[in-house]
Amino acid sequence: MIAQEHIPPCPEPSLALSLARHDAKVARVARQLRERTSTQPLSLRKRAVSHQVPKPGDRKYSDEKIDVSDLDEILEIDPVSRVCIAEPGVTFVDLVAAALPYGLVPFVVPELRTITIGGAISGCSLESMSFRYGGFHDSCLEYEVITSDGEVLTCTPENEHKLIFHMVHGAFGTLGILSKLKFKLIPAKPFVRLSYETYRTAGDYHAAIAERSGQAEVDFIDGIIHGPDRYVLSVGRFVDHAPYTSRYDGMTAYYETTAKRTEDYFTTPEYFFRYDRGVTNVRPKSRLGRLLLGRFVRSTEILKIGEKIAWALPRENPTLTVDVFIPFSRFNDFMEWYWREFGPFPLWCVPYRPAQRYHWLSDEWYAGLKDEMLVDLAVYGFKGRDGRNYYRMLEGKLQELNGVKTFISFNYYSEEEFWRICHKENHFAVKARTDRRNLFRDLYTKTCLASRGLD
Ligand SMILES: Cc1cc2nc3c(=O)[nH]c(=O)nc-3n(C[C@H](O)[C@H](O)[C@H](O)COP(=O)(O)OP(=O)(O)OC[C@H]3O[C@@H](n4cnc5c(N)ncnc54)[C@H](O)[C@@H]3O)c2cc1C
Numbered sequence: 299m300i301a302q303e304h305i306p307p308c309p310e311p312s313l314a315l316s317l318a319r320h321d322a323k324v325a326r327v328a329r330q331l332r333e334r335t336s337t338q339p340l341s342l343r344k345r346a347v348s349h350q351v352p353k354p355g356d357r358k359y360s361d362e363k364i365d366v367s368d369l370d371e372i373l374e375i376d377p378v379s380r381v382c383i384a385e386p387g388v389t390f391v392d393l394v395a396a397a398l399p400y401g402l403v404p405f406v407v408p409e410l411r412t413i414t415i416g417g418a419i420s421g422c423s424l425e426s427m428s429f430r431y432g433g434f435h436d437s438c439l440e441y442e443v444i445t446s447d448g449e450v451l452t453c454t455p456e457n458e459h460k461l462i463f464h465m466v467h468g469a470f471g472t473l474g475i476l477s478k479l480k481f482k483l484i485p486a487k488p489f490v491r492l493s494y495e496t497y498r499t500a501g502d503y504h505a506a507i508a509e510r511s512g513q514a515e516v517d518f519i520d521g522i523i524h525g526p527d528r529y530v531l532s533v534g535r536f537v538d539h540a541p542y543t544s545r546y547d548g549m550t551a552y553y554e555t556t557a558k559r560t561e562d563y564f565t566t567p568e569y570f571f572r573y574d575r576g577v578t579n580v581r582p583k584s585r586l587g588r589l590l591l592g593r594f595v596r597s598t599e600i601l602k603i604g605e606k607i608a609w610a611l612p613r614e615n616p617t618l619t620v621d622v623f624i625p626f627s628r629f630n631d632f633m634e635w636y637w638r639e640f641g642p643f644p645l646w647c648v649p650y651r652p653a654q655r656y657h658w659l660s661d662e663w664y665a666g667l668k669d670e671m672l673v674d675l676a677v678y679g680f681k682g683r684d685g686r687n688y689y690r691m692l693e694g695k696l697q698e699l700n701g702v703k704t705f706i707s708f709n710y711y712s713e714e715e716f717w718r719i720c721h722k723e724n725h726f727a728v729k730a731r732t733d734r735r736n737l738f739r740d741l742y743t744k745t746c747l748a749s750r751g752l753d
Contacts, residue, residue, distance in 0.1 A: 313383075316373045320385065323368050324442070324450055324477050330364060332448030338362050339748070340446070340737045342471060344387050345370050346412045349421070349597075351619045351707035352604035354611045355751025369477055370414075372396050380483045381439065386416020386476045394567050402483035405437035407570040409577075410597045416476045421706060422468045424650050424674060425570075426520040426534065429511040432653035434481075435467040442478035445732040450477070464657035465721075465728040470705060472741045473725070474732040487536035489543065490518065490569035493561045495531045500633040503529035504626075507649050511671065518569075522556045522578070523645040523675075526637045530556045531647075534569070546572055548592045551580040553644065576600070578644045579619070579679030613750075615687070618680040621704040622692055623650065626671040628699040635695055636675075640688070646676035658741075659702065660721045666700035705745035716742045 341361035345368075350358075370387030377400040384393065390404070391411035397403055404415075408423040417423070418434040419441070431437060441453045441463055451474075453459035453466070466473050497503040503523075510516050510533050518534030540563035546552035552572045555562065564572065574596050575581065581600050582588050604611070624632045626649070636645070651671045655664065682688040690710045696703055702719055703709075711719075725741055739748055747753040 313374045316371065320369075320371070320373055320478065323385075324444065327364065327366060327369075327475065327477065328444050328448040328450055330448075331444065331446055334737075336362060337735060337737070339739050340364050342366050342475065344414065344416075346387060346389050346414050346417075347598050347601045347605065349410060349413050349417060349601060349706065350749075351616075352601070352608040352611060353616075353708065353749055353751075354609055354613050356608060357748035357751060357753060359605075359608065364475070366475060366477070369416075373478070375400060375402070375483070377402065380485075381480060382483055383478065383480050384415060385478060386414060386419075388415050389413065390415070390418070391567070391571065394570055397483055398486060398488075398566060400483075401485055401487075403486040403566065403570075404434065405431040405482060405484055406434040408434070409571060409573040411571050411574050412598045415479055415481075419467055419476060419479065420469055420471050422704060424648060426518040426532070426648060428674075429507075429519045429649040429651055429671070432651060433467075436653035438479055438481040440478075440480040441466060441476055443473075443732060444475040444477050446474065446735055446737040451732070461657065461724060462728050462732060465724055467656065468658040468720075469725075469728075469741060470744055472733070472738045472744050473728050474738070486566055487538050488566055489537045489540040490534050490564045490566055491537045491540065491561065492518070492532050492534045492564070492569070494556050494559055495533060496557075497529040497531065498527050500529065500630045503531065504629050506531050507626075507673070511649055511651070519649055521647040522553045523633075523647055524557050525642045525644070526633075528557060529647075532556055536566070537563075540564075543568065547575060547596075549585065549588050551576070553578055553580070553646070573646075577646045577676060577678045579617075615682045615685065616689075616708055618677045618682070618688055619707050620678075620689065620692065621674050621676045621706075622696055622701055623672040623674050623703065624696075624699055624701045625667055625669040626673055627669050628701070629673050632675070632695065632699060632701075639691060640677070640680060643677070643680045646674075646678065648674040648676070650674050657724050658721055660717070660719060663700065663702070663719050672701070705741075705749075708750065709746040711742075711746055713742050713746075716746060 339361050341358040343363040343365045369385040371385050373383040375382045389412045390407050406425050408425050424433045443451045451459050453463035517536050521531040523529050543563050543565050545568045689708045743753050
């Protein structure tokens with residue numbers, strides 16, 4: 299298996315030309331939806347691999363498809379207003395490659411190369427600038443949405459479609475098809491310097507996150523919690539020059555280096571995608587495997603294989619891939635519980651300060667939230683023991699701590715529990731406008747039932 303070098307699509311010199319091409323693609327998708335008579339559920343066919351955990355029985359594999367694979371162009375980067383207009387299938391690796399020559403990057407760059415901007419809105423992507431800017435959605439100004447009736451809507455935070463604008467965030471494609479996005483970019487430098495700070499207790503780590511996240515000179519914060527007495531905080535800055543640069547696409551698993559080094563330098567793209575071969579679940583697992591295949595096997599290839607063999611993956615006690623968002627003040631409580639129930643398995647930690655109130659989260663959930671910041675703790679690659687359902691254990695703990703999790707993998711919430719967290723009234727108000735025939739399923743059915751083959 300050979301990883302292909304990707305040639306990023308260049309933005310057209312003329313916005314009018316690229317917009318005309320875009321409108322023709324949207325007209326095709328809209329026409330297909332208008333003319334569709336089948337009432338069977340629909341899933342999207344896009345060009346880049348999906349970053350949803352492959353699951354046996356997931357209905358998306360057998361659903362009828364609507365093809366949006368040609369919606370993957372950058373339409374314009376305006377270096378003066380620092381605004382980009384692009385189609386949803388653009389991957390972050392292409393976006394960074396196109397924006398960096400202007401000295402710009404997106405506000406949030408999820409750390410796997412082929413996550414797309416449409417997927418980042420629908421699935422709530424975030425990253426190491428999220429302690430300051432929130433999620434990718436928080437940098438967006440306008441969405442174009444195609445309803446399941448084939449109507450094309452322009453949605454902004456101020457116009458008559460403002461609830462649609464807010465609700466397609468976190469909707470996992472259940473409220474229509476995103477077909478164009480307008481979002482802000484920020485100035486960047488060619489290199490990133492990281493320093494690794496090691497703390498012995500959860501309390502000291504918590505205090506360090508609080509302090510670092512308030513410092514104007516800090517551009518990036520994430521970390522690896524290696525064990526109950528080894529909490530590493532990775533604190534980064536954009537810099538103009540680097541004495542050397544590292545890349546981790548061979549034998550070395552990047553996350554392990556955070557426990558051994560005190561600092562590191564990267565080119566800016568290498569920094570953004572440093573976890574691309576896995577976070578704490580680096581593949582291949584063995585040193586021999588990495589020696590032979592490490593350079594060629596990235597997350598994209600692993601996910602593609604996973605999709606092909608999804609039918610053969612275990613239905614009971616699957617390996618965990620999940621991000622849990624803990625209110626910052628409850629971090630110590632969660633860590634105490636985690637070490638007791640899970641044991642010494644490393645976690646990826648990303649502080650996250652949403653830039654606005656998210657309309658997809660319920661009023662009840664917000665009533666229980668006292669913090670401005672959350673901490674995303676990613677459990678990637680944990681294999682459960684004793685037949686216990688660790689996904690379900692996390693869901694229980696999150697309800698106790700008023701946390702929330704990503705719906706990218708296995709979800710066992712009851713319908714009642716789910717709509718205590720997500721905003722049922724907002725979801726169905728928008729659905730009545732953008733998916734009258736319920737072709738895209740509702741959010742609970744898609745993420746908790748159909749994804750496990752249950753609807
Ligand atoms: C192994 C793994 C590692 C991950 N690591 C990170 C990480 O480092 N940082 C991070 O932020 N996130 C991470 N994620 C989560 C990821 O951000 C989300 O899963 C995101 O939604 C993936 O986007 P995608 O482009 O792959 O979209 P897909 O997985 O293809 O789609 C995600 C959802 O969005 C919907 N969708 C996609 N395109 C559109 C569209 N145009 N219109 C409407 N709906 C659409 C799909 O129907 C689907 O329900 C990871 C996920 C996995 C499985």
